[in-house]
Amino acid sequence: MEQMVNVYLFGKHYEVPESLTIMEAMEYAGYQLVRGCGCRNGFCGACATIYRIAGDRELKGCLACSTKVENNMYVATLPFFPLVKEVYDIEQVKPTEQIMMQLYPEIYACVGCNACTKACTQGLDVMQYIAYAQRGEYEKCAEESFDCVMCGVCSARCPAGISHPQVAMLARRLNGKYLAPHCDHLDDRIREIRDGKFIPLIESLMGKSIEEMQELYNSREIEK
Amino acid sequence: MYLDPVIQASAEKVAAARAENVKLDPRRMTAEEKDQLLRTYHPDYREDQFQILQAGPNRGDKVPHELADLLQARSRVIPGDIDLTRADYDVDVLVIGGGGAGTSAAIEAHEAGASVMVVTKLRMGDANTMMAEGGIQAADKPNDSPAQHFLDAYGGGHFAAQKDLLSKLVTEAPEAIAWLSGLGVEFDKAPDGTMITTHGGGTSRKRMHAAKDYSGAEIMRTLRDEALNREIPVVDFTAAMELVLDENGRCAGAVLMNMETRQLKLARARTVILATGGAGRLHYQGFPTSNHYGATADGLILGYRAGARLLYADTLQYHPTGAAFPAQIFGALVTEKVRSVGAMLINANGEAFMNPLETRDVSAASIIRECSDRGNGVKTPAGSAVWLDTPMIELKHGKGAIEKRIPAMMRMFGKYGIDIRVDPILVYPTLHYQNGGLHISADGQTDVENLFAAGEVVGGIHGRNRLMGNSLLDIIVFGRSAGRNAAQKSRSVQPGTLTLDHVERFHQALEEAGVHTGHLSPKLLPTYNSLGKDF
Numbered sequence: 001m002e003q004m005v006n007v008y009l010f011g012k013h014y015e016v017p018e019s020l021t022i023m024e025a026m027e028y029a030g031y032q033l034v035r036g037c038g039c040r041n042g043f044c045g046a047c048a049t050i051y052r053i054a055g056d057r058e059l060k061g062c063l064a065c066s067t068k069v070e071n072n073m074y075v076a077t078l079p080f081f082p083l084v085k086e087v088y089d090i091e092q093v094k095p096t097e098q099i100m101m102q103l104y105p106e107i108y109a110c111v112g113c114n115a116c117t118k119a120c121t122q123g124l125d126v127m128q129y130i131a132y133a134q135r136g137e138y139e140k141c142a143e144e145s146f147d148c149v150m151c152g153v154c155s156a157r158c159p160a161g162i163s164h165p166q167v168a169m170l171a172r173r174l175n176g177k178y179l180a181p182h183c184d185h186l187d188d189r190i191r192e193i194r195d196g197k198f199i200p201l202i203e204s205l206m207g208k209s210i211e212e213m214q215e216l217y218n219s220r221e222i223e224k
Numbered sequence: 225m226y227l228d229p230v231i232q233a234s235a236e237k238v239a240a241a242r243a244e245n246v247k248l249d250p251r252r253m254t255a256e257e258k259d260q261l262l263r264t265y266h267p268d269y270r271e272d273q274f275q276i277l278q279a280g281p282n283r284g285d286k287v288p289h290e291l292a293d294l295l296q297a298r299s300r301v302i303p304g305d306i307d308l309t310r311a312d313y314d315v316d317v318l319v320i321g322g323g324g325a326g327t328s329a330a331i332e333a334h335e336a337g338a339s340v341m342v343v344t345k346l347r348m349g350d351a352n353t354m355m356a357e358g359g360i361q362a363a364d365k366p367n368d369s370p371a372q373h374f375l376d377a378y379g380g381g382h383f384a385a386q387k388d389l390l391s392k393l394v395t396e397a398p399e400a401i402a403w404l405s406g407l408g409v410e411f412d413k414a415p416d417g418t419m420i421t422t423h424g425g426g427t428s429r430k431r432m433h434a435a436k437d438y439s440g441a442e443i444m445r446t447l448r449d450e451a452l453n454r455e456i457p458v459v460d461f462t463a464a465m466e467l468v469l470d471e472n473g474r475c476a477g478a479v480l481m482n483m484e485t486r487q488l489k490l491a492r493a494r495t496v497i498l499a500t501g502g503a504g505r506l507h508y509q510g511f512p513t514s515n516h517y518g519a520t521a522d523g524l525i526l527g528y529r530a531g532a533r534l535l536y537a538d539t540l541q542y543h544p545t546g547a548a549f550p551a552q553i554f555g556a557l558v559t560e561k562v563r564s565v566g567a568m569l570i571n572a573n574g575e576a577f578m579n580p581l582e583t584r585d586v587s588a589a590s591i592i593r594e595c596s597d598r599g600n601g602v603k604t605p606a607g608s609a610v611w612l613d614t615p616m617i618e619l620k621h622g623k624g625a626i627e628k629r630i631p632a633m634m635r636m637f638g639k640y641g642i643d644i645r646v647d648p649i650l651v652y653p654t655l656h657y658q659n660g661g662l663h664i665s666a667d668g669q670t671d672v673e674n675l676f677a678a679g680e681v682v683g684g685i686h687g688r689n690r691l692m693g694n695s696l697l698d699i700i701v702f703g704r705s706a707g708r709n710a711a712q713k714s715r716s717v718q719p720g721t722l723t724l725d726h727v728e729r730f731h732q733a734l735e736e737a738g739v740h741t742g743h744l745s746p747k748l749l750p751t752y753n754s755l756g757k758d759f
Binding site for chain 2: 019020021024027029030031034035037038041044066067088089090122123146147149150169172173174176177182183184185186187190201205206210214216220221222223
């Protein structure tokens with residue numbers, strides 16, 4: 001018999017096997033999840049959750065899909081958090097400090113409490129990436145925030161009302177579009193395709209018999 | 225360090241052999257060896273796992289039991305439940321599904337000036353796109369060409385792909401990358417802007433573009449942000465329950481259901497795009513899956529009932545490297561990029577038993593053979609597995625390479641105390657992708673007029689096996705194209721009278737065929753609660 005632990009889902013007591021994740025514990029308890037369940041593997045941020053272990057003062061943030069239950073864990077899921085998402089035209093904005101001041105001025109009200117970083121379910125240095133955003137250092141902000149799954153637990157803990165994931169989203173798009181080095185070989189290839197350079201080759205492949213294609217495929221050279 | 229002594233003893237053999245194994249480049253299998261291997265070990269060849277459809281457009285074709293049960297189930301919508309003369313939503317283009325294909329389609333339909341609405345049964349971005357890790361293919365390097373890409377994909381798919389679709393896929397690939405770059409997607413690049421590209425299983429050129437190992441997540445969150453910037457209406461937590469047709473049999477909208485209140489709504493549209501994704505959560509043959517919670521084949525069911533034919537619905541992709549240990553991540557995807565950047569597949573005795581970059585179906589079959597008849601698997605609590613020797617990556621590329629190139633994998637295993645820089649990881653095939661799906665023509669339209677489809681719900685682009693990196697590519701190429709074409713088509717559509725008569729006719733066909741599955745479909749969500757109650 002597997003070792004059982006006591007968990008309190010929204011305050012209600014259940015006994016569940018200790019090997020389960022919080023999400024599996026909810027299903028073990030009989031929940032049919034609709035909200036708060038997405039990729040079930042730490043990529044989509046649907047299952048933001050806060051919990052406290054009885055006797056512990058610290059409130060922790062996690063993803064329910066990838067956090068194991070602990071004994072005397074009090075759990076509340078946070079399947080939606082009202083983040084502020086400002087609308088902008090990616091073709092019109094410029095990657096300067098100005099745009100953050102305009103769209104997300106609350107980032108300059110950061111009090112440096114670091115609650116966002118402590119709450120991050122991905123272990124990111126959230127306060128640091130907000131600092132980069134404040135300074136218009138979007139490349140650094142993009143790199144530091146890259147693994148963000150936009151679950152919103154950081155924002156739930158922020159006394160300044162910052163929507164960190166949306167700030168980082170803007171920084172990454174600015175970096176990807178305007179600051180990252182331009183790829184010339186991609187332009188060249190698109191031009192060649194538009195000029196019809198590969199049409200004869202592809203058409204000749206499409207006209208071949210299966211046997212001819214098998215021969216070509218099985219003897220093709222593979223780049224080392 | 226593994227606590228299980230048997231696993232740890234085997235891990236030590238892998239570590240001891242690493243310095244020699246890392247120098248190897250195991251030969252590729254011959255075509256004959258691959259055929260024999262697939263026939264003997266690939267799950268698609270287990271005849272007892274399939275049945276013949278008795279009704280509908282694919283009557284006489286075989287599909288997995290689990291899919292047949294839903295394709296031949298009765299509708300969840302009872303006639304009379306909804307008034308078809310009063311639409312709650314009225315748009316030019318209705319997009320069903322909020323993943324990569326649906327969102328790309330919505331953006332392009334909007335760009336083309338159509339009024340467009342997205343409905344999704346969970347949230348926009350809750351999709352397999354978000355979980356695609358490894359990358360996206362495009363032949364944009366000087367030593368490569370779309371023709372070479374075509375050859376790799378056509379051969380890898382066992383010469384079964386629908387050629388016009390595959391030609392479109394490879395020809396429009398570079399443009400797809402440029403479009404994503406222009407939206408701000410952060411591809412891995414060298415300081416001079418050259419794309420950092422690697423091999424995937426079955427590629428003959430290094431054309432896998434990536435955004436670390438969050439490639440799909442980076443693409444999905446950017447597309448979602450763009451759709452929100454355009455203020456395209458997204459009706460979330462709302463599932464499509466049935467397509468509605470007009471009196472001439474053309475698609476003209478859908479019956480929707482709020483997933484929380486279960487209230488039915490009617491959406492009327494001039495054209496409809498089905499972009500509902502795959503079916504991993506049907507757990508074919510009892511396999512675990514790498515798929516999203518909502519991957520329950522809904523689009524196949526809706527399209528089929530409305531008269532759309534399926535292509536290759538009997539071929540599934542089992543990703544060779546699903547996590548086999550620990551239990552909490554059983555079946556989760558271990559991206560093929562781990563092999564692209566240098567990790568090899570090693571058996572329980574520390575032997576490199578195959579070239580790690582064979583195509584997915586061949587790799588999966590080879591791992592199943594190693595764990596079954598050959599008896600070279602590592603015994604795990606859930607069954608048997610082989611090693612993916614991750615520490616090799618840093619032997620080849622230096623310290624720090626794992627954190628830089630595959631941070632998501634490092635985090636996924638790190639949460640359970642496994643440091644993939646130090647210890648190898650245990651893998652076994654996991655249900656990953658639906659190779660087959662709705663048949664479309666090159667404009668993205670199904671056999672039902674005004675019903676378009678894009679993404680994993682489509683069959684035929686990849687033939688009977690898909691290469692890594694061609695799915696993120698197909699959702700962008702065919703998603704965009706469906707959006708543009710559906711918008712264009714919507715301009716000439718004269719709205720008609722809405723009907724669900726096709727559902728009635730389908731029910732009659734089931735009766736005549738004597739099929740009684742006892743199920744209702746679409747399934748919408750898997751049944752994981754301990755009470756065993758379906759959603």
